[in-house]
Amino acid sequence: MERVGIYNRCSTEEESQRNALARQAAESREIAEKKGWVIVRQYIESETGTVAYKRSEYQRLLGDMEKGEFDIVMIKSIDRLMRSARDWYLFLGRLSENGLRLYIYIEGKFYTPEDNLITGIKAILAEDFSRELSKKIKNAHRRRQEKKSGCNITCEMFGWDKKGRDSYEVNQEEAAYYRLAFGLAREGKGFYTISKRLYEMGARGKSGGKISEVQWRKMLYTPRAHGTVVLNQRVYNFDTKKYEQVPEDQWIVVENALPPIVSKEYQEEVIKILRKRAAHPGTFPQQAQGGGRKYELTGKLACARCGGLYYRVGGKGNKEAFWKCSSYLAAGRKRGEENPSGCDNIHLAEGELLAVLEEALVGQAHLVWEEESWLSDIREALEGTLRVRDSHKERQKLEKEYGKLLLKKDTLVDKLLSGVISDGDFARYHEDVDAKLKEAERKINSIKSQGTQYNSYKMRIQGIMDQIQKGKLLHRALQGVLLKSVGHIRVQKDGMLEILPGEHKPGNYCFGYGKDKPVPLGQGQEREIGGQVEAAPKTPGGGITAWYVPISGTCKRREAHKREILALFSGRPGLKLKDLPQIMEMGPSYINARIKELKEEGRLSYNSSGGSSKWQVKD
Numbered sequence: 001m002e003r004v005g006i007y008n009r010c011s012t013e014e015e016s017q018r019n020a021l022a023r024q025a026a027e028s029r030e031i032a033e034k035k036g037w038v039i040v041r042q043y044i045e046s047e048t049g050t051v052a053y054k055r056s057e058y059q060r061l062l063g064d065m066e067k068g069e070f071d072i073v074m075i076k077s078i079d080r081l082m083r084s085a086r087d088w089y090l091f092l093g094r095l096s097e098n099g100l101r102l103y104i105y106i107e108g109k110f111y112t113p114e115d116n117l118i119t120g121i122k123a124i125l126a127e128d129f130s131r132e133l134s135k136k137i138k139n140a141h142r143r144r145q146e147k148k149s150g151c152n153i154t155c156e157m158f159g160w161d162k163k164g165r166d167s168y169e170v171n172q173e174e175a176a177y178y179r180l181a182f183g184l185a186r187e188g189k190g191f192y193t194i195s196k197r198l199y200e201m202g203a204r205g206k207s208g209g210k211i212s213e214v215q216w217r218k219m220l221y222t223p224r225a226h227g228t229v230v231l232n233q234r235v236y237n238f239d240t241k242k243y244e245q246v247p248e249d250q251w252i253v254v255e256n257a258l259p260p261i262v263s264k265e266y267q268e269e270v271i272k273i274l275r276k277r278a279a280h281p282g283t284f285p286q287q288a289q290g291g292g293r294k295y296e297l298t299g300k301l302a303c304a305r306c307g308g309l310y311y312r313v314g315g316k317g318n319k320e321a322f323w324k325c326s327s328y329l330a331a332g333r334k335r336g337e338e339n340p341s342g343c344d345n346i347h348l349a350e351g352e353l354l355a356v357l358e359e360a361l362v363g364q365a366h367l368v369w370e371e372e373s374w375l376s377d378i379r380e381a382l383e384g385t386l387r388v389r390d391s392h393k394e395r396q397k398l399e400k401e402y403g404k405l406l407l408k409k410d411t412l413v414d415k416l417l418s419g420v421i422s423d424g425d426f427a428r429y430h431e432d433v434d435a436k437l438k439e440a441e442r443k444i445n446s447i448k449s450q451g452t453q454y455n456s457y458k459m460r461i462q463g464i465m466d467q468i469q470k471g472k473l474l475h476r477a478l479q480g481v482l483l484k485s486v487g488h489i490r491v492q493k494d495g496m497l498e499i500l501p502g503e504h505k506p507g508n509y510c511f512g513y514g515k516d517k518p519v520p521l522g523q524g525q526e527r528e529i530g531g532q533v534e535a536a537p538k539t540p541g542g543g544i545t546a547w548y549v550p551i552s553g554t555c556k557r558r559e560a561h562k563r564e565i566l567a568l569f570s571g572r573p574g575l576k577l578k579d580l581p582q583i584m585e586m587g588p589s590y591i592n593a594r595i596k597e598l599k600e601e602g603r604l605s606y607n608s609s610g611g612s613s614k615w616q617v618k619d
Contacts, residue, residue: 002072006039008076040064044413182270231254398444398447409437495548497547501543561594565584
């Protein structure tokens with residue numbers, strides 16, 4: 001007995017007919033049963049469209065063809081399967097590769113290679129018909145827009161509820177969040193802060209999830225906020241199967257299409273502030289006070305020479321991030337009267353700067369840094385959470401859920417055929433089940449792709465711990481906590497950092513405070529110069545100091561050469577200075593400059609007493 005898979009889809013002109021899809025599905029089943037075929041699966045496409053890859057049931061049909069689930073594929077006609085000549089020939093190729101036959105029941109015959117020409121022409125005609133129909137629909141839609149007889153907004157909009165065709169009312173709860181977002185933007189807050197703060201306050205999108213910073217940006221800029229709808233901004237290209245932008249002079253503007261949430265004047269004021277903020281980052285005082293920061297150091301580092309803020313530069317890919325004075329970035333190095341607006345203060349390598357600040361602040365915050373203990377606690381917590389989550393059991397659970405969803409799909413088909421639900425209800429429920437199937441399939445494939453990593457929860461835990469240590473996540477978290485307690489950091493040219501505390505919040509770790517009460521601050525870090533220990537002066541205003549030693553690539557090379565010189569003199573104290581250039585293959589002036597630095601640093605001296613001259617290494 002031959003097995004059959006039935007594919008049903010209504011054409012566009014039939015969609016307006018009541019229960020057309022149900023009638024087609026029942027008709028095809030009846031024909032298959034009369035022929036004595038076993039109906040293995042019936043694919044009922046509730047979505048319309050000419051793009052094959054967007055049709056989930058069609059993709060499911062192709063997948064089952066590959067698995068050999070049936071011997072025959074049954075369709076009503078070529079245009080019910082697709083309206084693209086290219087896709088038609090691709091489908092025939094898949095059919096032939098898997099040794100299957102195609103039955104077109106409206107013609108009452110199987111497709112044969114001899115039908116190749118005529119079916120190809122039918123596919124081309126179907127595609128041409130669909131293209132012409134698309135043009136007519138597009139033209140009718142555009143004429144309605146031009147006459148402004150209706151907006152026909154099909155998507156849900158945050159802030160409004162649709163009451164009927166072209167009838168909307170303000171959703172007061174959502175509108176309150178919408179107005180609050182405008183208020184935060186007006187204060188200079190960034191979209192990340194707006195998204196985070198409103199989510200914490202309870203703002204949720206129409207789907208129930210968080211509204212991202214990108215979505216908030218679109219919502220604050222769109223003229224819909226003051227009631228104006230702009231139509232015909234993009235159009236669907238039938239040939240490329242993509243949406244294309246329409247020139248701005250062809251847009252259709254419909255004023256008062258929606259009840260406004262804010263006034264046009266207020267929105268324009270906020271947009272002006274947003275554009276100014278985007279053009280001149282760091283100019284808003286709110287940024288220096290902690291609002292809308294992308295990095296913990298943003299707005300905190302200030303140049304002691306010119307008063308400008310430090311900006312972060314680089315950090316993408318494998319490049320190291322540096323913090324540089326804004327005056328330097330704008331005008332370069334200061335060169336007297338030739339370039340008075342520049343700045344010659346030092347640049348700060350982010351990694352070295354954070355390490356210096358961490359060392360300076362940990363003790364002052366009265367926080368005990370026990371990395372090994374914290375890592376042990378994290379491992380223990382992960383073991384408690386993941387021990388019961390074995391990948392095999394998880395996969396079995398997901399596959400069981402996937403099977404239930406497939407059964408639910410078949411039940412929907414039965415209800416459609418028996419008239420329990422309408423075409424519209426079927427389409428809605430079908431879409432919901434499809435979304436759940438895709439999510440379950442994604443999770444199953446994810447487990448499969450991970451392979452052995454999911455076979456043991458211990459391997460998963462070790463992978464997580466490796467990532468924590470490799471990325472120095474604990475250090476980054478600690479640095480984030482400590483830097484929240486910092487108000488400003490003044491950067492001196494010699495590398496001294498004057499760290500001033502910010503506003504203290506009770507219960508938080510903060511340098512200069514015990515649990516809740518102020519405590520005496522330390523004087524600051526010491527540094528060694530030329531063998532002498534020098535303490536940084538205590539900063540005015542109750543802060544502390546730390547030393548940042550700028551180490552550029554040039555400095556690192558010079559230090560390596562100085563260590564080479566010390567190694568040579570350490571092994572051969574009687575070595576003559578004039579011999580070094582030849583040994584090191586470097587110029588005499590460069591060697592003499594490094595020798596001078598080593599003497600000044602107290603790491604090398606020349607002893608000519610006792611009748612013998614020798615170099616003494618003190619490093």
